[in-house]
Amino acid sequence: MSKPFDMELFLAGVLTGSHTTRQRHVRQAIIIQAEIAKRWQRKTPWAWQRKHVAWFLDHRLAERTQATQYY
Template sequence: MSKPFDMALFLSGVLTGSKVTQQRHLRQARIMQATIQQRWQRDNPWSWQLKHVRWFLTQHLNDHCDATRYYYRLTALLIWERLGNDRQLLMDISMRLG
């Protein structure tokens, strides 16, 4: 039996800001993780592709308010940065989302 993925440990190197901001990013990252796991069977960010994050930001958050989508985009950028991926690629997608 494998241990569940520790999102707090994963993001610990890139989390900055106040304790409240860090907790928000962790909460949102865990929600993203659970949602992508349920839809795509990808249990941790190391197995995510751009299409998974794009789906989450465009389809899953479709009915949420602009502020919620904005804060999830910030969390997605942190995850993307932690993975060592090209930040500009995700930012370009985020800009097209509004």
């Protein structure tokens, strides 16, 4: 059995800023990871392609208003 992918550990080396900012970025990355995994069964960022991230940005964020798309 393989271990589940840990997005927080994956991003730990590159995230800077306050604790709250880092937690927000990790939370956003986990949401992106879950949506891509559900749609294409790609569990880790190494398996993603540009089209996967573009799909998330175009289709999943289109449901949100302009003011809340970042969050």
